Amino acid sequence: VTEQFNAVVVEQVGDRAEAQLRRLALSDLPEGEVLVRVSHSSVNYKDALLLNGNRNKVARSLPMVPGIDLAGSVVSSASDRWIPGDQVMANGWGLGEVHWGGLSEYQRVSASWLQPLPEVFTAQQAMAIGTAGYTAALCVLDLETRGGLQRGDRVLVTGASGGVGSVSVALLAAAGYRVVASTGSTESHDYLKQLGAEEILDRSELAEEGRPLQKEEWQGAVDTVGGLTLANVLARTAYGRAVAACGLAGGAQLPGTVLPHIIRGVALLGVDSVMAPVRRRLAAWERLARDLDPRTVDEVSRTEPLERAVEVGQELLSGSVTGRIVISVSEEGR
Numbered sequence: 001v002t003e004q005f006n007a008v009v010v011e012q013v014g015d016r017a018e019a020q021l022r023r024l025a026l027s028d029l030p031e032g033e034v035l036v037r038v039s040h041s042s043v044n045y046k047d048a049l050l051l052n053g054n055r056n057k058v059a060r061s062l063p064m065v066p067g068i069d070l071a072g073s074v075v076s077s078a079s080d081r082w083i084p085g086d087q088v089m090a091n092g093w094g095l096g097e098v099h100w101g102g103l104s105e106y107q108r109v110s111a112s113w114l115q116p117l118p119e120v121f122t123a124q125q126a127m128a129i130g131t132a133g134y135t136a137a138l139c140v141l142d143l144e145t146r147g148g149l150q151r152g153d154r155v156l157v158t159g160a161s162g163g164v165g166s167v168s169v170a171l172l173a174a175a176g177y178r179v180v181a182s183t184g185s186t187e188s189h190d191y192l193k194q195l196g197a198e199e200i201l202d203r204s205e206l207a208e209e210g211r212p213l214q215k216e217e218w219q220g221a222v223d224t225v226g227g228l229t230l231a232n233v234l235a236r237t238a239y240g241r242a243v244a245a246c247g248l249a250g251g252a253q254l255p256g257t258v259l260p261h262i263i264r265g266v267a268l269l270g271v272d273s274v275m276a277p278v279r280r281r282l283a284a285w286e287r288l289a290r291d292l293d294p295r296t297v298d299e300v301s302r303t304e305p306l307e308r309a310v311e312v313g314q315e316l317l318s319g320s321v322t323g324r325i326v327i328s329v330s331e332e333g334r
C-alpha cells in the first residue's frame with residue numbers, strides 16, 4: 001500500500017464547494033471494515049452535481065469524495081466475508097453522498113455494501129454499467145413482476161440517451177419488448193436504434209401540459225425525467241399497467257392528476273437504487289449479466305482518468321454526454 005495516493009475531494013472554499021485532486025494518506029480515510037484498492041468508478045448525475053460544487057442536493061457533509069460507484073480489489077478486511085484479492089464492487093449505499101466514494105485510489109467501506117464483481121464483466125465494464133445500469137435493471141424487473149409486462153409489449157423509455165435510459169433500452173429490447181425511446185438529442189437516434197429501440201419519440205412531445213387521460217400508447221415505461229414528462233407518460237399508459245419512475249432529470253414535480261391511477265388502474269412504481277436490499281441488487285445484476293453484451297457496454301461507454309473527473313462532470317451536466325463515463329481511478333485501472 002502506497003503512503004500517499006490520489007483522490008478527488010470536494011471541500012468548502014469560501015462560500016462555495018469546490019472539487020480538487022488531492023494527495024491523501026490511508027489515515028485520512030473514513031472508518032470501514034474493508035479497505036479496497038479502487039480501480040474504477042463512474043460519473044453519474046449525482047456525481048456530476050457534486051463535482052460541480054452543487055453539494056446541497058448530494059453531499060450530507062464536506063469534505064466529501066464523490067463517486068457513488070466503485071470497483072476494485074480487497075486489500076484488507078476485518079470481516080470474514082471478504083479476503084484480500086477479492087474482486088468487488090459497490091453501488092450506492094450513500095457512497096459519494098454520506099460516505100466517501102469511489103473517486104479515490106483507496107477507500108474504506110462497510111463489508112455489507114460490497115458484492116462480488118459479476119464474472120462476465122471486467123471492473124471497467126461493471127462501472128460502465130454502474131448505478132445507472134443497475135437502476136435500469138431494477139426498473140425492468142419491477143415492470144415485469146409488478147407491472148404485468150409481457151413479451152411483445154410496447155415500452156417507453158424517457159431520457160433514453162442518458163445512462164439509465166441507454167441501459168433500459170438495451171435490456172428491454174433484449175428481453176423481447178418493443179422499445180419506444182424518448183430523447184431530445186437528434187444525434188442519438190442511430191445509437192438508440194443500435195441498442196434496440198424500434199421507435200424514437202422527440203421528448204418535446206411529452207414536455208407540454210396535456211390532458212389527464214390520453215390515448216393509451218404503451219404497456220409500460222421507464223421514466224428518468226419526472227415533471228410534466230412523467231405526468232404525460234402516466235396519461236398514455238395502458239389500462240392496468242405500470243410506470244417505473246427513477247429519475248428527475250427534467251424536474252422533481254409531478255404535475256398530473258390521479259385519473260390514470262383511479263380510472264385506468266395505472267401504477268406508479270418508485271424505484272430506488274441507493275438503499276435497495278441485496279436480494280434486489282443481485283437479481284438486477286443477474287439480469288444485466290444475462291442480457292447486456294459486454295461489447296455493447298464497451299460501445300456505450302468511454303473511460304477517462306481521475307484527473308479529468310471534474311471536466312467530465314461539467315460535460316454531463318451540459319447534456320452533451322451520450323451513454324456512460326467510467327473513471328479509471330488507480331493504475332490498476334489503466
Ligand SMILES: NC(=O)c1ccc[n+]([C@@H]2O[C@H](COP(=O)([O-])OP(=O)(O)OC[C@H]3O[C@@H](n4cnc5c(N)ncnc54)[C@H](OP(=O)(O)O)[C@@H]3O)[C@@H](O)[C@H]2O)c1
Binds near residue numbers: 183225249
Ligand atoms: N432512483 C435511483 O436510485 C436513481 C439511480 C440512478 C439515477 N437516478 C436518476 O435518474 C436520472 C437519470 O440519471 P442518468 O445517470 O441516466 O443521467 P444522465 O446520463 O444525465 O441522463 C439523463 C437524460 O435525461 C434527459 N434530460 C436531461 N435533461 C432533461 C430535461 N430538462 N427534460 C427532459 N429530459 C432531460 C437527457 O436524455 P435525452 O437527451 O435522451 O433526452 C439526458 O441524457 C437522474 O435524475 C438521476 O438522478 C436515480
